[in-house]
Amino acid sequence: xxxxxKRVKRINRAAAAVIVALxxxxxxxxxxxxxxxxxxxxxxxxxxxxxxxxxxxxxPAVIESVSPSSGPLSGxxxxxxxxxQLGEVQSVTIGGVSATAVVGVDAxxxxxxxxxxxxxxxxxxxxxxxxxxxxxxxxxxxxxxxxGLVLEVLPDPEVITDPEWRERIIATGFPWRVQDLGTGIEMxxxxxxxxxxxxxxxxxxxxxxxxxxxxxxxxxxxxxxxRYEVTQAQWAAVMGSNPSFFQSPSTQVPSEQVPFRPVDxxxxxxxxxxxxxxxxxxxxxAEWEYACRAGTQTAFNLPPDGTNDDGLLGSLAxxxxxSANQTHPVGQKQANNLGLHDMHGNVWEWVENWFGxxxxxxxxxxxxxxxxxxxxxxxxxxxxGSYDGRASSxxxxxxxxxxxxxxxxxxxTP
Numbered sequence: 007x008x009x010x011x012k013r014v015k016r017i018n019r020a021a022a023a024v025i026v027a028l029x030x031x032x033x034x035x036x037x038x039x040x041x042x043x044x045x046x047x048x049x050x051x052x053x054x055x056x057x058x059x060x061x062x063x064x065x066p067a068v069i070e071s072v073s074p075s076s077g078p079l080s081g082x083x084x085x086x087x088x089x090x091q092l093g094e095v096q097s098v099t100i101g102g103v104s105a106t107a108v109v110g111v112d113a114x115x116x117x118x119x120x121x122x123x124x125x126x127x128x129x130x131x132x133x134x135x136x137x138x139x140x141x142x143x144x145x146x147x148x149x150x151x152x153x154g155l156v157l158e159v160l161p162d163p164e165v166i167t168d169p170e171w172r173e174r175i176i177a178t179g180f181p182w183r184v185q186d187l188g189t190g191i192e193m194x195x196x197x198x199x200x201x202x203x204x205x206x207x208x209x210x211x212x213x214x215x216x217x218x219x220x221x222x223x224x225x226x227x228x229x230x231x232x233r234y235e236v237t238q239a240q241w242a243a244v245m246g247s248n249p250s251f252f253q254s255p256s257t258q259v260p261s262e263q264v265p266f267r268p269v270d271x272x273x274x275x276x277x278x279x280x281x282x283x284x285x286x287x288x289x290x291x292a293e294w295e296y297a298c299r300a301g302t303q304t305a306f307n308l309p310p311d312g313t314n315d316d317g318l319l320g321s322l323a324x325x326x327x328x329s330a331n332q333t334h335p336v337g338q339k340q341a342n343n344l345g346l347h348d349m350h351g352n353v354w355e356w357v358e359n360w361f362g363x364x365x366x367x368x369x370x371x372x373x374x375x376x377x378x379x380x381x382x383x384x385x386x387x388x389x390x391g392s393y394d395g396r397a398s399s400x401x402x403x404x405x406x407x408x409x410x411x412x413x414x415x416x417x418x419t420p
Contacts, residue, residue, distance in 0.1 A: 065090070065091045065137070066091060066137065066138055066140065067089065067090065067091040067092055067133060067135050067137055067138060067139065067140035068089045068090040068091060068140055069087060069088075069089040069092075069131060069133055069140045069141070069142040069145065070088050070089040070090070070142075071087075071088050071089075071142075072085050072086070072087050072131055072142060072145045072146050073085065073086050073088075074156070075145065075146060075147060075156070075159045076146065076147040076148070076149050076156040076159055076181055077120055077146070077147075077148065077149070078148070078149065078150065078152070079122065079123050079124075079125075079126055079148050079149075079150060080122055081119070081120045081121045081122035081123065082119060082120065083119065083120040084107075084117065084118075084119050084120075085105075085117070085118055085119070085120060085146065086115060086116070086117050087115070087116040087117070087118065087131065087133060087142075088114055088115055088116075089114060089133075089140065090113070090114060091113060091135070091137055091140075092110065092112075092113055092114060092115065092116050092133060092135060092140075093110060093112070093113040093135065093136075094110065094135050094136040094137070095108060095110040095116050095133060095134070095135050096134045096135060096136065097133075097134045098116065098118045098131070098132070098133050098134075099131075099132045099134075100120055100121060100123075100129050100130075100131055100132075100145075100146050101123055101129030101130065101146075101148075102129075102130075103121040103122075103123065104121060105118040105119060105120055105121055106118070106119045106121065107119040116133060120146065123148040125148070125179070126147075126148045126149055126150055126179045126180070127147065127148060127178075127179025127180075128144035128145075128146070128147045128159065128160070128176065128179070129144070129145070129146050129147070129148060130142065130143050130144065130145060131145035131146050144159070144160060144176070147159040147179075147181050149180065149181055150420070151180070151181065151184060151420065153186060153187055153188070153285060153418070154181075154184035154185060154186055154187060154193070154230075154418075155184060155185045155187055156181040156183075156184050157181075157183040157184060157185055157192070158181065158182055158183040159181045159182065160172075160176060160182060161175045161176070161182040161183075161345075162182075162183075162345075165341070165345040166182075166343070166344065166345060167309070167310065167343070168301065168310065168343060171197070171300075171301065171343060171344070174197040174198075174199065175195050175197050177197070178195060178197050178198075178228040178420075180195050180228055180420050181195070182194065182195050183195075183233075184230065186284070186286065186416075186418065188244075188283075188284045188285065189240050189243070189244060189284050189286070189416075190240060190243070191232050191236065191240055191286070191416055192232070192233045192234065193230040193231060193232055193233060193416070193418060194230065194231060194233050194344060194345050194346060195228055195229075195230055195420075196228060196229050196230070196231050196293070196296070196297050196344060197228050198224075198225050198226050198227055198228055199224075199225060199296065200222060200223065200224040200225075201222075201223060201295075201296050201299060201301075201303075202220050202221070202222055202223075202303060203220065203221055203222075203223045203292060203295055203296075203364070203369075203398075204217050204218055204219060204220035204221060204364055204398055205217040205218050205219075205220050205398050206303065206304055206305045206314075206396055206397050206398040207305060207314070207396075208305035208306070208314045208315075208316050208392055208393075208396055209305075209314050209315055209316055210316045210392060210393075211305075211316070211392065211393040211396065213396075213398060214399070214400070216361075216363065216364070216400050217364075217398045217399070217400060218364065219364055219365075219366045221364055221365060221366060221367065221368060221369060222368040222369070223292050223296070223368070223369045223370075223372060224368070224369070224370045224371070225292060225293060225296055225370075225371060226370060226371055227371070227419070228420060229289070229293060229417055229418065229419055229420070230417060230418040230419075230420060231289060231293070231297050231346065231415065231416075231417050232346075232415045232416045232417070233337070233345060233346060233347060234268075234336035234337050234347050234348060234415075235268035235269075235336050235348050235352060235353060235355065235413050235414065235415050236268065236269050236280075236413065236414055236415065236416055237265060237266050237267065237268060237269060237335075237336055238250050238253065238264070238265050238266075238267050238268070238269045239265035239266065240269070241269040241272070241280065242269075244280055244283050244284060245279070245280060245283070248269070249269070249270075249271045249272055249276075249408065250267065250269050250270045250271055250410075251270055251271050251410035252264075252267050252270060252332050252333045252410065256330070256332060257330075258330050258332065258334065259332065259334060259335060263335045266335035266336055266337075267333045267334065267335055267336070268333055268336055268348070268352055268353045268413040269413055269414075270333060270353055270409070270410045270411065270412060270413050271408040271409060271410055271412065272356075272408060272412065272413060272414065273405060273406050273407060273408045273412075274356050274381040274403075274405035274406075274407075275405045275406055276408075277356060277414055284416075285418070286416040286417065286418050287358070287416070287417050287418065287419070288356055288357050288358040288414060288415075288416070288417060289357055289358065289415065289417040290357060290358045290359055290371075290372070290373060290374065291357045291358070291359040291372075291374055291382050291384065291400075292369070292371075292372050292374075293357075293417065294355065294357045294384050294385075294415075295384065295397060295398070297344060297346060297349070298342065298346070298349040298350075298384070298385065298397050299312070299342075299397050300342040300343035300344040300346070301343050302342075302343070302397070304397070305392075305396040305397060305398070306318065306319050306322060306323075306350060306392075306395070306396065306397065307322065307342040307343070307349060307350065307397060308321065308322055308340070308342075309340070309341075309342060309343050310343060316391075316392040319350060319351070319392045319395055321339065321340050322339050322340050322342075322349075322350045322351070323339060323348070323350035323351025323352065323386065323395050324338075324339065324348070324351045324352045324388045325350075325351045325386065325387075325388065325390060325391055325392065325394075325395055326388070326389055326390060326391050327391070329351075329352075329388035329389070331388070331389065332388060333352055333353060333388055333410075333413075334352060334388070336348055336352070339351070339352075348385075349385055349397075350385055350386060350395045350397075351385065351386050351387060351388060351390075351395050352385075352387065352388055352413070353385075353387050353388070353411055353412060353413030353414075354383040354384070354385055354386065354387045354394075354401055354411055354412050354413070355383060355384050355385045355413060355414050355415050356381060356382070356383055356412065356413075356414040357381075357382045357383065357384055358373075358374070358381075358382075359373070359374030359375065359381070359382045360374055360375040360376070360377060360378030360379075360380070360381060360382070361375070361378050361379075361380040361381065361382050361400075361402035362374055362375035362378060379404065380402035380403055380404060380405075381402065381403065381404075381405045382400060382401070382402055383400075383401040383402060383403060383412065384399070384400065384401070385399075386399060387411035387412075388411060389411050390411075
């Protein structure tokens with residue numbers, strides 16, 4: 007019996023050696039693992055039988071990434087495709103069109119040049135090898151964003167947790183997360199949609215007269231909006247000076263964090279010079295409220311469904327109760343469902359519109375009044391409470407006004 011056991015062990019060891027020597031065999035994922043091909047935790051004759059039964063087959067090709075993952079409609083972007091079993095490449099197509107200059111560097115790397123495309127948006131990348139084809143869905147995005155560096159093509163599920171929002175963003179054909187080349191401002195894509203604009207009372211406060219009537223608004227075009235409020239450093243880099251009141255460090259904001267406070271004491275008129283220099287713009291009031299709500303219809307945009315609880319606003323916003331009477335670096339509070347930070351609190355944000363009353367009928371891409379004496383501000387600030395911080399709260403000021411609780415967020419049309 008002892009001799010028999012030793013003989014079996016020798017056979018199993020020999021089988022394992024053969025499997026390792028032969029390498030990967032078979033078409034199933036488990037059969038592509040050297041050694042324990044059936045996944046039972048033991049390397050033995052069964053694994054050898056799997057190799058023999060699938061003799062001559064090869065593992066399927068797999069695409070893991072494409073870099074860079076976006077480029078212009080004109081094509082000509084040199085991309086690197088990485089993955090597994092990519093040796094003996096025969097062709098690469100992007101959106102069904104053949105790429106050029108296809109070179110198989112090794113079994114895990116291919117280089118190619120993207121072909122022109124007739125339409126922007128995500129396209130499937132397909133690699134065909136002697137062992138078959140591999141597809142990376144939406145692996146490359148054609149874009150016309152000459153002004154922006156694409157940081158992420160598809161929305162991050164950890165940031166945009168609602169699959170419906172992710173689908174709507176992808177459907178626009180524009181990359182989700184970009185960086186404006188001229189300013190370094192990070193921007194997120196806001197897809198088109200319809201929402202109810204106006205009065206959202208909180209548990210403690212009702213609405214002001216300017217917040218009614220609640221009315222339906224449809225935005226037909228996607229737009230980019232700053233992930234954060236424009237910072238002092240970003241403003242100074244463009245304009246050459248910093249008008250902000252809060253330029254000094256404090257107990258709460260150390261000196262290295264001061265440049266990341268939102269710029270304050272900027273007038274609406276002065277922001278027009280910033281726009282001219284950068285190609286950016288202010289959001290309309292409707293765009294701002296739509297982006298702030300991010301699918302909620304409550305006073306505050308706490309993910310995922312919003313809240314009317316005034317006591318929870320502190321998790322989203324720097325307001326009088328937690329700000330220590332000052333602005334704070336952007337992005338420290340929880341983001342909304344679209345990944346946008348500080349839509350409540352920190353500084354009031356100028357928007358494009360003149361101050362005016364709301365219509366009672368449904369609106370499409372409303373530009374607001376054509377004239378007025380005050381420009382709109384939204385979102386509340388560090389020196390206010392939850393009444394001002396509600397999603398529907400509206401403020402206004404002379405376009406020449408500049409105070410330490412006024413700032414802005416940049417927008418851009420794709």
